[in-house]
Amino acid sequence: MERFTTLHAAAVPFARDNIDTDQILPARFLHMARDADHGACLFRDLRAGPDGTEVADFPLNRPGWRDARIALGGRNFACGSSRENAVWALHGHGIRAVIAPSFGDIFAINAVKNGLLPVVLPAEAVAALMAEAEAHPGAAITIDLAAQTVTAADGTVHPFDIDGFTRHCLLEGVDELAFTLSHAEDIAAFERRMDRGNI
Amino acid sequence: MPDQDAAAPRTMFEKIWDRHRVLERPDGQVLLYVDRHLIHDGSEPAFDMLRRRGLPIRAPERIFATPDHYVPTDTRDVTAIPNPALRAMVESLDRNVAEHGIHMFGLKDEGQGIVHVIGPEQGLTQPGLLMVCPDSHTSTHGAMGALAFGIGMTEVTHVLATQTLWQRKPATMRISVDGPLGAGVTAKDIILHIIATIGAEGAVGHVIEYAGSAIRGLSMEGRLTLCNMSIEAGARAGMVAPDETTFDYLKGRPFAPRGAAWDRSLAQWRRLPSDPDARFDREVAIDATTIAPTITWGNSPQDAVAIDGHIPDPADEGDPERRAAMQDVFVYMGLAPGMAATDLPIDRVFIGSCTNGRIEDLRAAAAIARGRHVAAGVTAWVVPGSAPVKRQAEAEGLDRVFLEAGFDWREAGCSMCLGTNGEIGAPGERIAATSNRNFRGRQGPGVRTHLMSPAMAAAAAVTGRITDVRRLAEA
The missing domain is CATH 3.30.499.10 (Aconitase, domain 3)
Known part of the structure; x- marks a missing residue:
């Protein structure tokens, strides 16, 4: 997994609430192999018409945001389907962090396991970041995972929370599977207790 | 432990x-x-x-x-x-x-x-x-x-x-x-x-x-x-x-x-079961008598109205961002502000999915389909949730009810709930569906999905429009 330490990049706003993972990656792309170009399919049906013509006012098509590496989302960002492919699409496009007031639970879990950082900030803070992005498209903001802060282009600092171990995995670029496997004996002991009917 | x-x-x-x-x-x-x-x-x-x-x-x-x-x-x-x-x-x-x-x-x-x-x-x-x-x-x-x-x-x-x-x-x-x-x-x-x-x-x-x-x-x-x-x-x-x-x-x-x-x-x-004094972080109380047969009008399952109600008017939404979002949904879904829920003609019906593809669902739909016929121009599918559901329905003669009424009687699978198998609607089609998501493009690019119960979907199939099933059940 790719490390996440600090990120200084443009933030592209997706202002709507309840953006679902069917929008982020439509179902007809779900059969694509893990290493296929999911980024090319990110928001496919919002980003382009049926013939592939770009929708001019879709945020990813606007100057300043084409290469944004941070996304700003509305409430309940990436709700719906558990498809991890939605994370692969964002990551494949180059997005490394999403800042929103809340996330679909499954998406937020999938994200951190792929080096994509979901940052929960209060709705007012996200609204301020979006307003700033609209006013200055392409202006960079900074996310510092070790310090657990988002610094707006105007210098405002927003602290955020994250589980300690998740933070460790992202900072080091390791996943939790090796850690769990190192506890195989605890799992075996649990299974023995279960077999004896003590659970 | x-x-x-x-x-x-x-x-x-x-x-x-x-x-x-x-x-x-x-x-x-x-x-x-x-x-x-x-x-x-x-x-x-x-x-x-x-x-x-x-x-x-x-x-x-x-x-x-x-x-x-x-x-x-x-x-x-x-x-x-x-x-x-x-x-x-x-x-x-x-x-x-x-x-x-x-x-x-x-x-x-x-x-x-x-x-x-x-x-x-x-x-x-x-x-x-x-x-x-x-x-x-x-x-x-x-x-x-x-x-x-x-x-x-x-x-x-x-x-x-x-x-x-x-x-x-x-x-x-x-x-x-x-x-x-x-x-x-x-x-x-x-x-x-x-x-x-x-x-x-x-x-x-x-x-x-x-x-x-x-x-x-x-x-x-x-x-x-x-x-x-x-x-x-x-x-x-x-x-x-x-x-x-x-x-x-x-x-x-x-x-x-x-x-x-x-x-x-x-x-x-x-x-x-939860202990009598167990504490929940949140409690919500719903009065069952206030629930009517319900359909969705928008692109989120929260966009639901009673079948005898009206689709909202974006002009009534005070928040400009939410109003703009709603207006987009109205364009995508082909809706007019304040229209009656029953004012929507449909092109397709999908009865099935992990939400409503079980035998009781098929019985409820068949009870409405029996003796009626799918409306002209409407394509209606019944997709059993499993092979055992299909066999049970056939043992009860439900397949014949559906077939005689002009429905397609199909094999089990997720099918048009999300269309990963290629079974999707055409752009602009309006579908009465018993599945779980009305997201934009869920049943195919440009497709308009309205969620409802199996009996309501069957009622839509035989009338060609979104219909209050209670009126058919009385008939």
Whole structure:
């Protein structure tokens, strides 16, 4: 997994609430192999018409945001389907962090396991970041995972929370599977207790 | 780990959570043991990740598989799938289960079906179990008093390798629905009403326990419909306390315990319901008498109205961002502000899915279809949720009712709920669907989906428009 330490990049706003993972990656792309170009399919049906013509006012098509590496989302960002492919699409496009007031639970879990950082900030803070992005498209903001802060282009600092171990995995670029496997004996002991009917 | 001191009252969720704790990390996340792992024909990426890491599967006997997302519903012949990429998905599951000795309900097997239909049907889903599956509608299984939730592919890999999963403990929410249900009101209408009430984000970070007289009065299949859509309110899981309805449903099913084991299990299951003094982080009360047959109008399951109501007017929305979002939805869905819910002509009907593809759903739809005919210009499909549901329906003659009424009678699979198998509508088509999501493009690019109960979908099919089923039922 790719490390996440600090990120200084443009933030592209997706202002709507309840953006679902069917929008982020439509179902007809779900059969694509893990290493296929999911980024090319990110928001496919919002980003382009049926013939592939770009929708001019879709945020990813606007100057300043084409290469944004941070996304700003509305409430309940990436709700719906558990498809991890939605994370692969964002990551494949180059997005490394999403800042929103809340996330679909499954998406937020999938994200951190792929080096994509979901940052929960209060709705007012996200609204301020979006307003700033609209006013200055392409202006960079900074996310510092070790310090657990988002610094707006105007210098405002927003602290955020994250589980300690998740933070460790992202900072080091390791996943939790090796850690769990190192506890195989605890799992075996649990299974023995279960077999004896003590659970 | 023995049950904790009974002195502290616990919710049903907490009892199951406590029983499955293997370890706790310093940051508070808990390693939970997974009793049953359901997989489907979209699970290949997890097997691939496992292969790349050279890891074995820890407990193949705890995994159960069936192809549902990519299977065609006009044939049971895998080689007949014209798109090689989709065929490869179905074939990859065959290969993976053969390689690892995983129990499979294959495409031509008598037990095949949508994973969330066959779990309860086979008796794999049982009270007190912890179950996961790479599909967000895994919340379905909570209807039997299991703790069940959808996971992503990396988590599937983790469960394959360790039979465990790290989780942060969710908060709890009890939704009590009390009072008698009106005519034509089903579990689908209850859950659409609940989502409209608490919102698509209403239960994020929470496990819902549904309670109250209206819930206790639901059949097992109604409860499965209810819990199925918990994820549409953002919930981690949805649950109903097991009771005689649950036990009667489960007894004698292929994977249910038998004899002395049944008696031991039953004694355990009776201790599962939340303790009387258990505290929930949130409580929501719903008056069942206020629930009417309900449809959705927009692109979120929270956009629901009573069938005798009106679609809202974006002009009434005070927040400019939300008003703009609503206006976009109106354009996409082809709606006029304030129009009656029954003013919508439809092109297609889809009856099926893990939400409403069970035998009671097909009976309800057939009761409306019987003696009537699908309206001119409308294409109507009935897709049973499983092969056993299909056989049962045929034994009851429901297939003939549907066929005589002009419906297509198809094989089991997810089909047009999400169209991963290529079964989608055409751009601009308006579909009355019994599935769970009305997201933009869910049933195909440009397709307009309205969610409703099976009887309401059948009523739409025979009238060619969204219709109050109570008017047909009276006729």
